[in-house]
Amino acid sequence: MKQSQLFTKTKKESPADEISLNAELLIRAGFINKEMAGVYSYLPLGLRVLKNIENIIREEMNAIGGQEIILSSLQEKSTWEPTNQWDDSQVDVWFKTKLKNDTELGLAVTHEAAITKMMKGFINSYRDLPKFVYQFQTKFRNEVRAKSGIMRVREFVMKDLYSFCKDEEEHNAFYERSKEAYKNIFKRIGIGHLTYITFASGGMFSKFSHEFQTITGAGEDIIYVDENKGIAVNKEVYNDEVLTSLGLKKEDMVENKAVEVGNIFTLSTRFSDALGLKFKTEEGDEKSVFMGSYGIGPGRLMGTVVEVLSDSKGIIWPENIAPFKVHLLMLGGDENVKIEASKLYEELNAKNIEVLFDDRVDVNAGEKFADSDLIGIPYRIVVSKRSLADGGFEIKKRIEDTGKIVNIDELFEFLGIQK
Numbered sequence: 001m002k003q004s005q006l007f008t009k010t011k012k013e014s015p016a017d018e019i020s021l022n023a024e025l026l027i028r029a030g031f032i033n034k035e036m037a038g039v040y041s042y043l044p045l046g047l048r049v050l051k052n053i054e055n056i057i058r059e060e061m062n063a064i065g066g067q068e069i070i071l072s073s074l075q076e077k078s079t080w081e082p083t084n085q086w087d088d089s090q091v092d093v094w095f096k097t098k099l100k101n102d103t104e105l106g107l108a109v110t111h112e113a114a115i116t117k118m119m120k121g122f123i124n125s126y127r128d129l130p131k132f133v134y135q136f137q138t139k140f141r142n143e144v145r146a147k148s149g150i151m152r153v154r155e156f157v158m159k160d161l162y163s164f165c166k167d168e169e170e171h172n173a174f175y176e177r178s179k180e181a182y183k184n185i186f187k188r189i190g191i192g193h194l195t196y197i198t199f200a201s202g203g204m205f206s207k208f209s210h211e212f213q214t215i216t217g218a219g220e221d222i223i224y225v226d227e228n229k230g231i232a233v234n235k236e237v238y239n240d241e242v243l244t245s246l247g248l249k250k251e252d253m254v255e256n257k258a259v260e261v262g263n264i265f266t267l268s269t270r271f272s273d274a275l276g277l278k279f280k281t282e283e284g285d286e287k288s289v290f291m292g293s294y295g296i297g298p299g300r301l302m303g304t305v306v307e308v309l310s311d312s313k314g315i316i317w318p319e320n321i322a323p324f325k326v327h328l329l330m331l332g333g334d335e336n337v338k339i340e341a342s343k344l345y346e347e348l349n350a351k352n353i354e355v356l357f358d359d360r361v362d363v364n365a366g367e368k369f370a371d372s373d374l375i376g377i378p379y380r381i382v383v384s385k386r387s388l389a390d391g392g393f394e395i396k397k398r399i400e401d402t403g404k405i406v407n408i409d410e411l412f413e414f415l416g417i418q419k
C-alpha cells in the first residue's frame with residue numbers, strides 16, 4: 001500500500017479527552033477513530049491488525065474443532081427470560097430497543113442463551129455431541145466506565161465459542177484443550193510472557209472460571225501471581241482457603257494490575273436446563289447438554305499490545321499482528337531514489353511481503369521517521385540518495401536504534417525471503 005494514497009494521516013496531538021495510552025497512540029497513528037466515549041471505528045491500518053489477531057484466534061479455534069458462524073445482534077426478550085438475564089438488575093449493561101409494534105428487543109450483550117436456543121434445532125442425540133461453535137460477532141454493552149481506550153468499549157467484536165458436550169468428563173477434556181489454544185493465541189500475538197492463567201470466580205456451577213490476565217498498569221483488575229508456577233489468582237477469590245486448595249503459598253504471590261484478555265467458563269446445564277436443550281443418551285434417557293463458554297476480545301487484545309509494547313516514540317507491533325511487515329521510506333525528491341524505491345516496492349510485493357510504502361513527496365525525512373516510529377511496523381527500510389551512494393538500502397528493526405546499509409541480497413536475507 002502506498003502511504004500517499006492512505007486517507008488517514010498521523011496526528012501530533014490526540015483528542016484532549018483521551019486519557020489512555022492505547023487510544024492516544026492508535027488515534028495519533030491513524031489506526032482508530034473516536035466516535036464518542038467508549039465507541040471507536042477501525043481505520044485501514046487498525047483493521048489490518050484486528051484481522052491479523054482474528055485470524056490467529058480463528059486458526060486456534062479451528063484446530064480444536066471449532067465451527068464458525070455469526071449469530072444475530074438483535075435478540076428477543078424471550079430468549080433471555082428463562083435464565084432471568086433480561087432483568088436489568090441481573091445484567092446491568094443492556095442496550096434495549098423496540099420494534100414498531102412495541103415488541104422488546106435487546107442488542108446482544110453475549111450469546112449463551114441465543115445459541116442454546118438455536119442448537120435445539122440441531123442437537124437431539126448423543127451422536128450429535130460434542131459440538132464446538134464460535135463466532136466473531138459484535139456485542140453491545142452499556143459499560144459505566146469507558147476510560148481505557150479500546151480495552152473497554154460499548155460496542156466490540158468478541159470471539160465467543162460455546163461447547164456442547166454429553167457430560168462433565170467430555171466437557172473437561174475440551175476445557176483443557178481450550179486452555180492450550182488460548183495459551184497459543186496469546187503467545188502468537190506477542191503477550192504470552194505477560195499473560196497468566198488466573199483462577200477467578202466461577203459463578204454457580206463450578207468452583208472457578210479461568211481468566212487470562214495480562215500484566216499492565218492499564219488493567220482494571222488486581223491479580224496475585226506465582227511466577228514460578230505461572231499461574232495467578234484474581235483478587236475477587238483471593239483468600240487463604242483458595243490458596244490452600246490450589247497448592248499456592250501467600251509468600252510466593254505477587255500483586256499486579258492486569259487486564260482480562262480472555263476468559264473460559266463452565267456453564268454446566270444452566271442454559272440447557274432453562275431453555276430445554278436436551279439429547280437422548282445411548283441408553284435412551286433424556287439429558288441436558290453440558291455447556292461451556294470461551295471469550296476473547298480481539299480489540300481489547302490490540303489495545304493491550306499497545307499498552308505493553310510501545311515506547312516513547314510510538315507503537316511496536318509484534319510481527320505476527322503488524323499491519324505491514326515492512327515500512328519502506330523514500331527520502332528526498334531525487335529521480336534515482338524514486339526509481340530504486342519503487343523498484344524495491346514492486347520486488348517486495350512480488351515476494352508477497354506486506355509493505356507500506358511511504359512515497360509521499362511533500363513530507364520531510366524527520367517527519368517520515370517520526371511517523372514510522374509512531375505507526376510501529378517491525379522493519380524499516382530507507383531509500384535515500386545517501387543510502388544508494390553507500391551501496392543500497394538502510395534497514396533496521398523498529399526496536400533497534402540504528403540501521404545498517406545492505407544490498408538487495410542482504411536485504412532479502414534480513415527479511416527471511418528466498419531470492
Ligand code: ATP
Pocket residue numbers: 110141143150151152153154156158260261262263295296297298299300301
Ligand atoms: P470485564 O470483567 O473486563 O468487564 P467480562 O468478564 O465482562 O470482562 P466477558 O463477558 O467474559 O468479559 O467477555 C469475554 C472477553 O471479551 C473478555 O475477556 C474481554 O477480552 C472482552 N471484553 C469484555 N468486555 C469488553 C469491553 N467492554 N470492551 C472490549 N472488550 C471486552
Ligand code: MG
Pocket residue numbers: none
Ligand atoms: Mg464486563
